[in-house]
Amino acid sequence: MRRRNEPRRGKGARGLLALLPFLLSLALALTPAGTVIRNQAVALVAGERYLSNPVETVVQAVCRPLLFPDGTPTTPGLSLSAPPGGYAYLPYRLKNGGNAPFTFALSYALHGTPPWTPGWVRFYLDLNGNASLDPGEPEVGEVALGAGEERALILALSLPPTASGDLLITPVALCPSGERDDANYARVRAGGPPEPALYLSKAASPGRILPGERATFTLVLRNLGSGEAAGPLYLTDLLGGLEGLAYVPGSAHAPKGQVEFYDGATWHTAEPGTVLGLRLVLPRLLPGEEALLAFQVEARPGAAPGARANRARAEGPGGPAEAEAALEVLPLYLHHLGPYGNPKALPGGEMSGDDLQRGRALEGEPYCFRHTLLNEGTGMDAYRLLLEPTPASYRLETLLGTPLPDPLALGPGERLDFQLCLLAPPGTHAFTLTARSLATGQENRTQDLLEVAPKGALALRKEASPAPGTTLRAGDEVVYTLVVENALGPLSGVHIEDALPPWVEFLEAPGGTYDPGRHRVLFALDTLPTGTARFTLRVRVRPDAPDDVLLQNRFTLVSHETPEPLVSNEVAHPVLSVNLALEKRVSPGEMAVGGVLTYTLKVTNPASVPLEVRLTDTPNPRLRYLEGSARGGPCGGALSPMEPVLEGGTLRWTFPLGPKASLCLEYRMRVLPGGGETLENVAQAQGLGAQGGATAKVQARALARVRLGPLDLEGGVLLGRVYLDVNRNGRYDPGEDIPLPGARLVLANGWQTLTDREGRYAFRGLEPGVWQVMLDPASAPFPPRPHPEALGEGYRHGVRVQGLTVSDFPLEAPRGFAEAYRETALRFGPLTVEKRLFPLEKGYRVVLVLRSAEPLTELTVRDPLPGGEEKVFAFPRFEGEEVLEYALEEPFMSDPQVRWRYP
Structure with a gap:
């Protein structure tokens, strides 16, 4: 939908745009091309304004031709008659509705099959705007207009001597980029009796006013036809679209005809107290004759800036005719x-x-x-x-x-x-x-x-017992001390106010008043003398205080001499009333030297808030952690790698633990030679809340026995097993996992050995220290499974040999595979059907793949089954690819049948 007579921005608006690049509401089509608009969102919170980050937009040039009056083939905007062999003159106005200067090409178009063809069609500039072609007015084929500028035009055409009937013609205004306005039809009747043709023009002067200023609207009604417009004729302006403006009493003027006024209910010949509309009543209008109506409007003091569009309408023989004028109210700055x-x-x-x-x-x-x-x-x-x-x-x-x-x-x-x-x-x-x-x-x-006043003349200090930062539990009491050191001089009208934390209950405040509604303590003094004053109050942590809440407290002082509140330092106490639960187990309970023990820790957070858990494990010196063996996660769920930080002989973990949650941690230790027959290690855990609260440290112990044997007195022994880890748990399980005999293992010093029927290997007489043992991939062509001692791709292990040392090689067990029992492919025109039969552990699976490069209507696929039955698939409309499946108890392969309907 086209918008007619869109308002233009004056210099004031453009100046405002340059100075206020962040204005929030701009019509981009009317903003000058190249303008940079910065947009910011505005939010109001508690009566305060907050602005977002700015976003810049560069306005592009937009071309929009606007020709008027409008008209369609069924409702022409202009209508007049002319004699065959004569001339017709049609007045139009062209406006640049874009936001940059453009040159518009002018042409015309005829509607349908015209009853006659003009001898010529030309465009002229109507320099004096009187809707008539006057001597000296130039012929043009294009018009250059600045943004928002408009010009009056005359579309002139000649009628051939044989012309008869109605011709529908429209001028066309074309942008350089192709945008056009070509819906402005006029009717030219050749021959016939003389008839009137009303044409209305309207203008506002000046076109821009400030609040409190006035503008004059001038309406000119012309009879451009060849016949008399017999009255009555009504030229009406209901002052529409003039928000914030008012008619100026006594300003209406018309040289001919009768001016009438509308008060919202009735038309009057005498001007009423409230004027909501005007009209000029004419008895007649001769060919070429014109009538004028002028009146003034005034912008009210609070009139919002912006353009207003006012439309008037003329009715009577040769009509109707409409015209619109724009008036811009400029912003007033104060x-x-x-x-x-x-x-x-x-x-x-x-x-x-x-x-x-x-x-x-x-x-x-x-x-x-x-x-x-x-x-x-x-x-x-x-x-x-x-x-x-x-x-x-x-x-x-x-x-x-x-x-x-x-x-x-x-x-x-x-x-x-x-x-x-x-x-x-x-x-x-x-x-x-x-x-x-x-x-x-x-x-x-x-x-x-x-x-x-000098620094330190008035100082506030807040103290607390227990000391700030101490973790409190529900039911603990706190004594706050408010210290005021006044060297400024006597203060009057002193109010010392302490806003208590929400999770404490008030007990007492000697000399003070407790306000339960605001949960505050007030010490009101008529005079505070020079010196140091102390005020105390006592509170208790409420039983329902949530875990990990922070009790923050400070106090303020105001007086007649210091109306701006002075604020003390803040004291804070975290609250955490629960303890962690820690369990520790070792498996197996007894192990020979060189063997591996598996330790399991379970940490439980009974609090209703998340905690950061700091867990340490201090193993016996005869235990060595196997790097990469630690795995942790939710108890009962899958465990993931969770390596500790090694600090000397201590293992440290730090991890978050949600409310009411538990974490299980599993890791392995190798038993080293030396010492007695028992091994004890101690784990300790502490939870820290987000507010700094700390739980009490808890400990858990695990005890294992060492089984000593004769090998403990010999040199180092490295042994292990090579097997297919069928159940993928990283441990050899007899009856489930498959040992791999004949696998070759090689030490870094060149020693080699083959595994026996149980997949076992052994190297004896090794010096204590770190050894690399490699599994020959050619003798064991299976990918290695993850292992804590694995190096590179996993075929090599780095093993610290001390006494009897074990290092297994778990390998990936080969997986089963599926293959098609039978398959066939059929093509029917654009449709391809592929059918495959797959064996399963129980029964068989039929898979049909349908492909079509074009749409098929009412496609039906029938696949025969044993016993004379069939599987039927129907598609109202099929295109692309579809996969269909169904099960069979016995193998049966047949060719499917397809049907579809062409439109």
């Missing part, structure tokens, strides 16, 4: 900056005593003056806040403490409460805060006077 809640600084006004605020602060403590900025204009504006002189440190922020954006954007009528927080050396300081408009450069100021 702003005020003053004390909080009084931006205009009333009653004194700008830079008066009502525009001055006083404050008192301590050295090193910021003092915040509250201010209000008001945009009293009608358009979006942005402001820079400037402070003179500039202190060593200052902040401009919302009342919630978030930084203000720079520049600061406010909509029409919008106000912002903010604060200026200053940090200055001791002394008296006068500051001037200025808000400068980016749209106009206008400034508005306010003053702040700050007296700064």
Whole structure:
């Protein structure tokens, strides 16, 4: 749908766009090409404004031709008659509805099969806009227009002497990029009796006004036909589309005819108190005659900026005719900056005593003056806040403490409460805060006077027993001490307030008052003398306090001399009332030297919050951890690699553990020679909450016995087994796993051996230390399974030999495979059917694959079964590929049958 007479942006709007690149609502089709638009989202939280990060958009050139009046073959916009052999002149207006200058080519089009063909068709510029072709007005084939510019045109055509009937013709305006406007049909009747043709034009002067200014609308009704337009004729303007504007009483003017006024219910010849519309009533309009109606409108003080489109309509013989004029209300810029809640600084006004605020602060403590900025204009504006002189440190922020954006954007009528927080050396300081408009450069100021006392003149300190950081449990008591050191001088109207943590219950506060609604303790003093004052209060951790909550507490002080709250240091206590559960087991309970023990730890978090668990295991010196053997995860689930950090002889793990969750950890230790017959190692765990709370350390012990044998007194012995790990558990299980005889194993010193019928090998008399043993892949052509001592691809193991040492080689067991018992492929025109029969452990599986490169309608596939039955698959419409399956008890192969219907 085309939009007629779209408003254009004036210089004020373009200037605002350049100065306010972050305006949030811009019509891209009307914004000048090349303009960079920065967009930011705005959120209001508790009355404060927050802006997102900016996103930039570059406006591209958009071409849009707009010809009017509109018209279609069934409802022509213009209609007139001309004699055969004569001429017809059709008035049009062409507007550049794009956002950049363009040159529009002009042409025309005839509708359907015309009853006659014009001798020629030409376009002329209507320089004086009187809808008539006057001497000296030039012929054109194209028109160059700036963005939003429009020109009046005359479409002239000649009628051949033999012309008869109605010709439908439309002018065509074409963009260089191909966009066109070709729906503006007019009817030209050759011959016949004379008939009227009404044409209405409308203009606004000036085209842009500020709130409080006026503009004049001028409507001109012309009879362009060859016959008289016998009355009554009505030229009506109901003042539509003029939001924020009002008719100026007594401004209506018409040289001929009768002006009438509409009050919303009735038309009057005398102007009523409220005018909602006007019309000009004419008794007649002769050929070539015109009538004029003019009136004024005024933009109200709060009229929103933007374009308005006003349309008028003429009715009567030769009509109807419509015309539209655009009027833009420019934004009005006005702003005020003053004390909080009084931006205009009333009653004194700008830079008066009502525009001055006083404050008192301590050295090193910021003092915040509250201010209000008001945009009293009608358009979006942005402001820079400037402070003179500039202190060593200052902040401009919302009342919630978030930084203000720079520049600061406010909509029409919008106000912002903010604060200026200053940090200055001791002394008296006068500051001037200025808000400068980016749209106009206008400034508005306010003053702040700050007296700064020496550092330490007034200090607050919060103490607690037990000491801050101590982990508390439900039911524990805490004593808070509020210390005020005042060297500033006597203070009056002192309020010391302590907001208690939510998970404690109040017990007592000598000299203070407890407010259960706000859960706060207040110490109110008429006067606080110079010196040190102490106030105490006692609380208890509630029984329902959740685990891992942090009890944070501080207090504030305000007085008549220091209205800005002073805040003490914060003390904090984490709460954690539960202990971890730790279990430890060893398997087997007895092992020979060189053997491997498997240790299992189970850690349980009984808390309702996640914990970071720090687990340590200190094994007996005769136990050596097998690197890569540690695996952990949820108890009862799959375990994943979970290597510890080795620190001396201690194994350390750190991992998160969810609420009410357990983790199982499994790792292996090799028994080294030496020492007695018992091995004990101790595991210890502690949980840490996110808030710093710590559980008590818990311990678990595991005891294993060492079975000593004669080999313990000999040199090192390396033995093991090569087997197919059928159940893939990494251990040799007789009856399930398959030993591999005849496999060749080689040591780094060149010694070799073959495995026996049970897959076993052994190397004896080895010096203690690290040895590499390799399984010859040619003698065992199966991929190795993961192993803690594996090197490279896994055919080599790095083994520390000490006494009797075991290193097995688990290998991947070969998997079964499936192959087609029978298969066939059939082709029917565009359809291909592949059929395969696969044997299973019980029965057989039939697989049909259907492919078609074109759509098939009502496709039916029938596959015969044993006993004369058949499997039927039906598709209302089939295209592409489909896989079908079904089961058989006995092998049976047949050829499927297919049918489909061509449209």
